[in-house]
Every structure is written in structure tokens, then in C-alpha cells.
Amino acid sequence: MSAIEQDAAVHATRRDVLKGGAVLTVAMWLPAAGAQANATDATKAGTFVPNAFVRIDQDSTVTVLSKHVEMGQGAYTGLATIVAEELDADWNQIRVEGAPADAKLYNNLAFGPFQGTGGSTAIANSYEQLKKAGATARAMLVTAAANRWSVPASEITIASGVVQHKSGKSARFGELVADAAKLPVPTEVKPKDPSAYNRIGKSAPRVDSKAKSTGKATFTQDFKLPGMLTAVVAHAPRFGGKVKSFDASKAKEIKGVKAVVAFETPARAGVAVVATDFWAAKKGRDALTVEWDESNAFKQSTDEMLKEYRELSQQPGDIAKQEGDVEKAFASAARTFEATYEFPYLAHAAMEPMNCVVQLGQGSCEVWNGEQFQTADQMNIAKLLGIAPKDVKINQLYAGGSFGRRANPLSDYLVETVAIAKAMGTTDPVKLVWTREDDMQAGYYRPMYVHWLKAGVDAQGKIVAWQHRIVGQSITRGTFFDNKSKIDFTSVEGAQNLPYHIPNLQVELHTTEPKVPVLWWRSVGSTHTAFSTECFLDDIARATRQDPYALRRSLLEKHPRHLAVLDLVAEKSGWKKKRAADEIYGLALHESFNSVVGQVAKLKKTPNGPKLVSVVCAVDCGIAVNPNIIAMQMESGIGYGLSAALMGAVTLKEGRVEQSNFDDYPVLRINEMPAVETHIVPSKSKPTGVGEPGTPVIAPALANALAQIDGKPTRSLPLAGQGVKLA
């Protein structure tokens, strides 16, 4: 198998790209841009930068410019698949390059006038856009060939990157590039009907596998510029702490240390030791003495907060959803059930600790980063420097994971790097390198939550009322994503839109405001709502002696996608077949980011406790652009979600984060990973997300299996905190 290499190409800048010889750049103006596309101008260096997604070189290489970061989720491969389909290109001629930061050209259509990656939107928002981009390029190549061969364009076909006519004439893309570049861009093109797809729906290999299997892929950690200095920081040990004073004398004695500067950003304060290399900077940081001003620092412990949250969960909250009358229904119900669920703070703990390279110029700034939130980062950096956002140039590098961490409305670690360079007054490039401890203790966690649920059933066991109260921090409040309403949708998503038909339904929210920085964490609200809703439903099923699959089925009449996923996962897992006495299955179903995922966790009883042998996963994510990537994301989501379910927890003691590295914040390892099989529901609908939706389903599926062993439901995560350990 030949994967296409995309390695150090990330160094290439947009300017470099346009400098080359005859290049066909397909201009793809969005209506909002209000301008006309002009491919000819696009080839003139520096004169015109169109909204370009496709470039074809004279050597027939097709370069897809990805407006989305490649952080593991397979965006580069998925986006390229769409372009390759419309072009009928050979997969081996495709390469992918990160697009520069420019919201006018590369905004996320799901986010509005904002460039960024998140919410599992890369394929969903790019699908039509890249179909059109590819189809436009194709039409121009076909016209160029038709003109050259004096034949009707309708008689020209493309297969595996070769343009051909029945007369026997043929040309590779590169041979047509010069002619195609002179053509006007067609205003109307007809992208393929899905019935004509011959690449979408099949599993092309990843474009980045080779570079990432040979150590050649360039991450920010690997990026180096001449004269670059490395900064290692001492952060205030409590959130909200400031620098009172510091003694740098010992740090400055260390060979290689060039500067020691204090900094303060909207996210945090600290002292940076800047040196010729990481080790010198780290030794310098370790030799610092800093006195912190903690007069406004956060000093609560998570134990105390949990008590407050539990108390709040017993008081009415702001109404997020109200249908029917739950109180009335509870009063007339045959039985009622209640449960409280508790969820800890979680760290993202991407493999690559946060880092960033910046170089300040005169009224400008250049950044190199695994860049997820271009528009916010440009704005926040520009604000700090007092320059225009457009003068913040951001270069896209591979990101060593993110899981939400790099999409920070305050651009915390990028602004920190800029603040350090600014404090130094240097135009030398500066790389900020956080240690694992810095990364884990710098905040921006999945918030801690307490959920309280109550349900009422009638004499037949039919659920007639469901009340769900959520207590925890808002991720968006105070940021530019703040909707200024009492209900932050990211706190209640998955609960507010419960798919089950229950006539009386009420969802409430208490938004707490401790000064602990929080952020989206792979699948956001669903990380907790999928657990409480799916586990509570199984509780009711057990108590009313109903099969969990049959109970769900009975409540999903109005949700055909959910039903199809549920039926598929039941069928593929052999849910209805007789199981051996030592085999325990747990089921969960959840929609997030417009995709529906069902999972069956298969446990086997062993002398050392239950073992999670395998997970059967079904997903409806619309048209499956690249089933290989979808399967990878289901596997990844399951592993990431399982890690948190089993052992993930960040705790605070008097405001200090108690975890620091993989010894006290353990993460899933290979011996704990189950086998995974993924089944995709065939669909003709537009693609929906896959990066996140696999994540929230595994914890309830596992807990629902465990509960069958001893009848004890899991009401608090992680399982390790409940004394549960898998074999």
C-alpha cells in the first residue's frame, strides 16, 4: 500500500505556493466574499489570494489546501478524499497542505465568519465546498483538453488522474495546467451525484501515515528557526495567582539562559526562563524563586465544590427544556426512581504538551502552531500587540492531539508565547515548551458536574416523566461564544435533546462559577449527559425488568436514525442471542454532532474481575466519505472515552491541581484497550461528524454491563474512584 507522504511540506507558505511556475489555482469564492473568482490572477505571485482549496502543479500533483488542522482526526485525508472524488484523481497524486489563517477565505461554514476546527465539523462543513472546488478544477481541465483536442467537452472523461477522449487522446493533469489556468472560472459547475461516487465510501489510506511512521512529520515541538530561543515557564500554582516578585539570579547562572521575564495574560501569570535550548531553560525554570500574590487566587478543593454541587442538585435550576408537567406525572406514576451522577474535571492530556513558536516583527507577528482556532488566535494576539489581526500570520503544523485543548477562546498558550517575546522585546523567534506538568496543571479542563435525575413509570413500566438537573460550569460563559442566556447549550446538550419519547420531560441547569478554567473536551456536553441519561435508562430497565434494547426501541419511534443504529449494533453484537454465563453485554446509544453512535461493551468474567473484551460500534454519520477514517475515529473515541471512564480525574486541594503527569493522571494503555469493530449505517444524507461522537458512548455502555454483574449501578466516575478495576 502506498500512502501519500505529506511531511515537511507544512513549511511551505502560501507565498511560496504561488511563486512556482504555471500553477492552476482554483478560486472558490463564497457568496459572502462578494467577489468574482479569477484563476488567472491567482497564479500571479502576490497579487491575488483567492479562496483556494485546490492547486495542480505541472507534475500533476494535486494539492488540497486544508482549512482544518490535522490533529489525528483524519481531516487531511477526509478532505482530500472529497476533492479526489470530484477530480477523479489518482490517490497517489494527492497531497495536503495546511491553509494559512484567513477567515475570509477559510472560515468554518458551521462557525460563521470564523476559521477554526471543532465540533466534528471538518467534513460536514467542507463537503459541498470541496465538492464544488474539485468539480470546478475538473471542469477547467476538461475544457482545456476539449479546446486542445477540438472535441466536445461532453466527450471527455477522467479516470485515475488521466483526462481522455474516445479518439485515444489523453493527458495527465499537469499537461493541461498551463491552458486551464488561462480559462475563466466557470460560475456554475455540477458536482457529482453521490450515485456516481467511486472514491467516497471506499477506504483510501491516510495521507500522513508515512510521514508519521518515519519520524518526519513536523509538529510544533519539532519546528526550528535560526536563532530560535526556547522558553520554559513557572505558572502561578493557583488559578488567578499573580507574580509578586521573583529572583532570577540562580537561573541566570545556568549556561544557555538568555532572559528571565514575568508575563501576565488573560489566562494566567508566570515567569519565563528563555534559553538557547529546552534543557537549559528547564534547569533555569527549576532554579527560579518566585513569590506569588495569591490574594485573588482560587483556593477551593474539589471535595468542597462537590458538596456544593450536590446541594445545588437538590434545588430547582434554570429551565433548559420543559414538555408536559413532570411534577404532575410523578404524582400519578406507579413508581419513581432517582439517581445522582458525579463527574470529575478531566485534562485533555494530548501527547504533545502545548507549545508554540512566535516571531515578532514591526507591527506584525508570525506564529507556527498546530493551529485549531485561527480567527480567535489572530484576534487575541493582535489585541496583546496592538496590531491588526490580519498582521498575525499563522502557519499550520501537525498537532500532536488536541481533543479540544487547542481551541481556546483566550488562545492561552499562544498569547503566553507572544507575551514572553514581547516582554523580552525580541524579534528572535521564541518557542514556548510546556512540560507535561505545566500542561496538566494549567487548567482548561472538562468541567466537574453533578447530575440529578428522576423518572416516573406507569404500572406497565412505561416511562411517563423524566427530570434531569445538571450542575456545573459553563464552557462558553464570558467568552465570545457566550449566548448571554441562562442556558449554555454545551452544558445540557445530550440531555436537552434526549431522543426518547417521554411525554413529561424537564431539563434544568445550575451554572456554577468557580475560577477554574474550563474548556470543551472531546464530545463536550455529551461527555457527561450520555452517561447519566443512558445509565439511568438502564437502571429503569433493570428495575422494571425490561430488556435495555427493547426499552430503547419502544421510545424511539420518532427517531429513525437512532433506531437504525440501535438495530445495527444489536444485530452485529448478537444482542438477542443467548450469551454464555460469563459474558455480560452493556448497551448505550447517543447522538452528538449530528451523528448517532451505538455501542455494545462485551465483558467477560474472569478470576481477576471483569475484562472488557470488545466493543461493537455502529454509527450513522451520513455519507461515509472515508470509512477507514470513520473506523479509526470510533476506535479512538472509544479509547479516549474509556480512559476517562476508568481512571480520568483532575482534583484540586485548596486550589492546587493534585495531578501532574501520567503517573498520577493515568491514561489508557494497550493492555486496557478492547477490540473494536465498527459498522456504518448506509446513508444518502450529507456527512456529519466522526471525531467526537464515538467518545461519550463507551462509558455508559461499560457501566451498563458492569451493573449487571452485581446490580450496583455506577454513579460516579472514574470507575477507579469506585474501586472498580477491569482485568
Added chain:
Amino acid sequence: MITLDINGQKVQTDAEPDTPLLWVLRDHLGMTGSKFGCGKALCGACTVHIDGNATRSCVLPVSAVASSKITTIEAVGESKVGKAVQDAWIAEDVPQCGYCQSGQIMSATALLATNKKPTDADIDAAMSGNVCRCATYVRIRAAIKRAAGSLTT
């Protein structure tokens, strides 16, 4: 000056003797394939071979390996086993974010160099020091088995 034997070449470094090998490779010698993940030998992203053994380079002072043969991801593909592992990694599409994969490949290569047909338990034992936050473990296991198969046929 410390002289090192890296990937069959003698190279000199003026790094301080207490500098971990990882940072000598990355910052002094420009070999960035080996990654920094934890700095405490907990995640395996920095794994290199010291005299053929998978070793965490982030806690290994450079002064301790002056007389050792060091192999890194940059050259592991020059060995038959290393090449087979890399080919299997690509064939199984193992990498996602990819940041841990250099270390995974170094650990897998060290395993297969001494154990031609590892069982699942052998794989768990050899690979559980390498963290992958993308949880590519299913494919890592498959790739090790694929590489083992390609080496025995």
C-alpha cells in the same frame, strides 16, 4: 565534548553531561523524530534503542550513553525488522495525530527483534510503556502481528 554513536555515525556534542539524550538528539543534533511527552519515562514517546534495547531517552543523561550504540526513528528503517514495522504501520494506517508513533515503532521493533512471534500478552508487556492518547492500540496490535508475519514468510 561527548562523542556519541548514533545510527552508525560518530557525532560530537557540546551538550552539558546531565542533558537527557532526548534533548541532545532534538535540540543539539536536530533529530526531532524522537518526541517529548512526559519527561519522566512514563509515556514512551522518546523511545530509542540503546544497544538494541528500547529505552526512554527523556531521563537518560547523555553522559551515560557515550559508549553505547544508539538507534533512533530516523534510522530504524535501515534494519529489516524496523522496515517491516514501519511498512506494517503504514499498511494498517496506525497513526492518527502521530506524535507517539516514533516511540511506538521503536518499542515494537525492539520486541520483534527478539521475539519473532509475540503473543497478545507479549505485545501488552512490550508496548504498555507507550501511551497513545488517540488510542490507536487496536491497530498497533494488528501492525505488530502483520510485521511479525512479514518477517517469518
